[in-house]
Amino acid sequence: MRRNVQLIIAIAAFIADVILLVVLHALSDAGSPGSSALHTVLLAVTLASSTAWLLSGLRASDDTQPMQLVSRIVVLVTMLLLLIGILQFAMTVEFQTVGGVIAPDGYSSLVGAGILATAGLTVAMLVFIWISVLLFIKRRRQTRRNFTIFLVLFSIAVLLQYISSPNGLGIENADAFATLFHALTVLAMLFNVFRFSWILTLSRREKLLNLVFMLFASMFFIILSVYTSGDDTLYNALQWYHPIAYGLVSIIFEFGAVYMGVGFASTLLHLPTAKEFDRKKAEISSLQNLSRLITQVFDFEELASTATHLALEVTEGNAAWLEVVPRDGKQKNTPSSGRSDCVILPASVRNINAQRIEELRLADGSPLRALAFETDKPVLIQDFTSDRRIHPDAREGNGIGSLVIVPLSSHGGTIGLLCVTKRNPYEFDRDVITILYAFADMVSVAMENSRLIRESIVKERMEQELLVAQQMQQSLLPQSLPSSPRYDIAARSIPAYEVGGDYYDVQDVGPSKLGMVVGDVSGKGVSAALYMAQLKGMFQTYSAGVSDTGDLLRRLNETLCRSMDRRSFISLLYAMLDTEQGELRFARAGHCPLLYVHDGEARFLQPSGIALGLDAGERFAEALQEERLPLHAGDIVVLYTDGITEARNAEDEQFETERLADVVLSNVSASAGDILDAVLRAVHDFSGRSTADDDMTILVVRWK
Amino acid sequence: MSDFSVGVRHRESVAVFDLKGYLDAHTAPELERTFQSNIDEGRFNIVVNFRDLSYISSAGLGVLMQFIEDVRRNQGDIKLSNMSPRVFNVFDLLGFPMLYEIFPDEDEAVGKFLNKSEKLS
Numbered sequence: 001m002r003r004n005v006q007l008i009i010a011i012a013a014f015i016a017d018v019i020l021l022v023v024l025h026a027l028s029d030a031g032s033p034g035s036s037a038l039h040t041v042l043l044a045v046t047l048a049s050s051t052a053w054l055l056s057g058l059r060a061s062d063d064t065q066p067m068q069l070v071s072r073i074v075v076l077v078t079m080l081l082l083l084i085g086i087l088q089f090a091m092t093v094e095f096q097t098v099g100g101v102i103a104p105d106g107y108s109s110l111v112g113a114g115i116l117a118t119a120g121l122t123v124a125m126l127v128f129i130w131i132s133v134l135l136f137i138k139r140r141r142q143t144r145r146n147f148t149i150f151l152v153l154f155s156i157a158v159l160l161q162y163i164s165s166p167n168g169l170g171i172e173n174a175d176a177f178a179t180l181f182h183a184l185t186v187l188a189m190l191f192n193v194f195r196f197s198w199i200l201t202l203s204r205r206e207k208l209l210n211l212v213f214m215l216f217a218s219m220f221f222i223i224l225s226v227y228t229s230g231d232d233t234l235y236n237a238l239q240w241y242h243p244i245a246y247g248l249v250s251i252i253f254e255f256g257a258v259y260m261g262v263g264f265a266s267t268l269l270h271l272p273t274a275k276e277f278d279r280k281k282a283e284i285s286s287l288q289n290l291s292r293l294i295t296q297v298f299d300f301e302e303l304a305s306t307a308t309h310l311a312l313e314v315t316e317g318n319a320a321w322l323e324v325v326p327r328d329g330k331q332k333n334t335p336s337s338g339r340s341d342c343v344i345l346p347a348s349v350r351n352i353n354a355q356r357i358e359e360l361r362l363a364d365g366s367p368l369r370a371l372a373f374e375t376d377k378p379v380l381i382q383d384f385t386s387d388r389r390i391h392p393d394a395r396e397g398n399g400i401g402s403l404v405i406v407p408l409s410s411h412g413g414t415i416g417l418l419c420v421t422k423r424n425p426y427e428f429d430r431d432v433i434t435i436l437y438a439f440a441d442m443v444s445v446a447m448e449n450s451r452l453i454r455e456s457i458v459k460e461r462m463e464q465e466l467l468v469a470q471q472m473q474q475s476l477l478p479q480s481l482p483s484s485p486r487y488d489i490a491a492r493s494i495p496a497y498e499v500g501g502d503y504y505d506v507q508d509v510g511p512s513k514l515g516m517v518v519g520d521v522s523g524k525g526v527s528a529a530l531y532m533a534q535l536k537g538m539f540q541t542y543s544a545g546v547s548d549t550g551d552l553l554r555r556l557n558e559t560l561c562r563s564m565d566r567r568s569f570i571s572l573l574y575a576m577l578d579t580e581q582g583e584l585r586f587a588r589a590g591h592c593p594l595l596y597v598h599d600g601e602a603r604f605l606q607p608s609g610i611a612l613g614l615d616a617g618e619r620f621a622e623a624l625q626e627e628r629l630p631l632h633a634g635d636i637v638v639l640y641t642d643g644i645t646e647a648r649n650a651e652d653e654q655f656e657t658e659r660l661a662d663v664v665l666s667n668v669s670a671s672a673g674d675i676l677d678a679v680l681r682a683v684h685d686f687s688g689r690s691t692a693d694d695d696m697t698i699l700v701v702r703w704k
Numbered sequence: 705m706s707d708f709s710v711g712v713r714h715r716e717s718v719a720v721f722d723l724k725g726y727l728d729a730h731t732a733p734e735l736e737r738t739f740q741s742n743i744d745e746g747r748f749n750i751v752v753n754f755r756d757l758s759y760i761s762s763a764g765l766g767v768l769m770q771f772i773e774d775v776r777r778n779q780g781d782i783k784l785s786n787m788s789p790r791v792f793n794v795f796d797l798l799g800f801p802m803l804y805e806i807f808p809d810e811d812e813a814v815g816k817f818l819n820k821s822e823k824l825s
Contacts, residue, residue, distance in 0.1 A: 566769055571798055590799045606797075614800075619802055623799060623802045642797075
């Protein structure tokens with residue numbers, strides 16, 4: 001909008017200028033050169049109107065579009081040439097020279113000369129400003145200095161033109177100086193015009209276009225310079241209009257011719273490398289994008305999509321896709337497993353579809369990817385349509401002229417393939433392939449990072465779960481044990497790192513009756529901890545008032561069988577100490593035997609019983625036997641889990657029940673707590689390790 | 705770390721699984737797959753030979769329990785044989801001998817299946 005207004009003002013000023021010129025001259029004599037004061041006013045008006053609106057909108061900045069300016073100059077100069085042609089056709093513009101002073105001959109010539117001179121001056125000013133802007137693109141320190149020198153010489157040359165011209169001051173001796181400074185100005189031009197670094201960054205297409213623009217522009221400027229230099233219409237019109245206008249226009253047209261000529265040559269020189277430059281530019285921007293992508297790897301699909309998008313950009317390819325070798329953690333990726341397992345990532349497929357890709361078969365009928373897995377090296381098929389490795393039926397009709405498959409490798413294994421195709425045979429040159437390999441390396445890194453991040457997230461979640469399970473397990477164990485003058489009791493459970501299924505509990509189950517339970521839940525982690533929680537709840541509810549230990553276990557089994565996974569089971573030993581009678585009643589549901597030490601003799605008591613959860617029916621109830629044991633002062637009872645007896649040493653031997661009995665026997669007079677410590681220390685010394693394979697739980701009761 | 709393998713042999717109508725190595729939570733899925741594929745093929749007479757098995761964890765026992773109901777519902781059975789004393793001890797403590805037939809020798813276990821089918825026919 002603003003631009004249009006400016007244009008209208010400029011045109012209006014232009015027309016007013018011409019009218020003013022004609023009218024003022026009409027008032028005097030048409031054949032006279034007119035007063036020089038009048039012409040100077042007109043000159044000032046034209047210069048001001050042509051430059052004012054331009055300067056307001058034009059500033060040399062980094063986002064200046066050089067091509068746009070060049071094209072504008074071409075349009076402007078073409079218009080000027082057309083105008084000159086039309087005027088010469090439409091009206092006779094003739095001049096007479098009176099004593100060297102040039103003036104139009106007749107009114108028609110007056111109008112024509114007025115239009116020509118005004119138009120020429122306006123165009124010249126615009127051209128000058130635009131070329132100046134071009135000169136200041138990517139300016140350096142000396143750019144301003146050189147341009148200032150040029151401007152000074154330019155001004156002197158124009159001024160001398162005025163001084164020497166008969167239409168101006170007409171001092172004859174100044175002629176030589178005018179010529180000298182004109183020459184110096186042209187010389188200064190040459191120091192200014194070699195500023196075409198902006199051409200380098202043009203794309204190949206733009207360079208070609210620029211070449212054409214500059215060719216025409218330089219040609220037109222040469223024509224115009226010829227027009228203005230000799231005894232021609234434009235020369236006469238400008239001289240008559242004002243010698244300063246003549247000076248400006250002639251030098252600017254020369255300037256334009258030189259600038260555009262050098263520009264043309266410069267563009268021509270850059271043309272052979274244009275394609276290469278384009279590719280490098282694309283490569284750099286793609287690699288930059290990808291390196292940014294490496295840090296954004298949370299969305300694997302997005303990564304795959306961007307990777308092929310950039311691969312096409314880098315190679316100027318036609319179609320591309322990614323295939324990956326799925327990993328399920330433990331499996332090692334051998335070439336043979338990869339061949340069958342490799343899958344196309346749908347998000348990555350560009351300009352081709354997955355079904356088409358699967359239809360690309362090799363001569364022996366195996367899928368295309370087998371080619372890459374044979375050697376684990378990049379495969380280049382220069383002419384897809386006639387390559388013998390490809391099945392004859394797959395060669396045609398899929399828009400593939402040439403193809404590259406680059407394996408993506410990481411830690412020595414192939415994790416996937418990057419495939420890029422081009423429409424025509426022999427389109428992949430060495431450089432493209434080199435770039436693609438470098439690119440494939442970056443894709444591999446990005447994919448590997450993505451995988452590692454996902455794995456670490458999963459691992460963290462599992463560790464979190466394990467931690468929850470461990471905390472749960474710890475909170476299910478009794479915080480304190482009862483004490484009594486009749487007995488001495490100690491218990492401890494040491495969870496292994498991974499497995500968590502041991503459980504023990506001690507609580508009063510009736511008047512002078514103490515219930516003690518030790519169990520081992522199969523499985524690990526949260527599920528084991530949940531069964532333990534269930535078991536604790538049931539034990540605390542059911543045990544109250546039940547004097548037959550077998551009955552309690554039957555009840556537990558009934559309830560548990562209904563809710564437990566059929567692969568899971570719980571081994572458990574329940575013992576009830578009757579402190580009044582001095583009797584121990586116990587039943588065993590598939591658990592380790594009870595160690596009973598009496599009078600320096602150790603016995604492992606193993607009444608019949610099946611683990612909880614194994615059988616929901618009669619068999620469990622029938623098998624279960626309760627045993628009753630009268631206690632004597634100094635008797636020791638030990639309940640434990642298989643983590644103790646199955647603790648292994650480096651020779652793969654187990655701790656076994658014998659060693660357990662030995663430790664207890666050699667500590668018969670110690671307190672329950674000391675016996676417990678002695679057993680755990682012995683297990684530790686035996687296994688020679690600080691961490692156990694399985695949970696270890698031990699409960700020691702000493703009857704007083 | 706865990707090396708475990710299952711070999712499957714067929715003795716007439718009986719499938720014999722030879723277990724080898726360590727059967728724990730990591731390796732149990734392999735035995736699970738072997739059971740599943742045999743059951744899918746309609747083989748319900750199964751003898752598990754423990755001769756070369758050096759260790760079994762509760763996860764390994766869980767596999768037997770997972771399939772026993774299915775197998776028995778189809779007039780089949782899982783019989784166990786050739787256990788080392790250490791492995792037998794694990795089964796014994798848990799009360800497995802009351803739920804599964806355990807034979808010292810594979811031939812006996814297989815023979816039991818074959819006698820039964822002879823009687824039936």
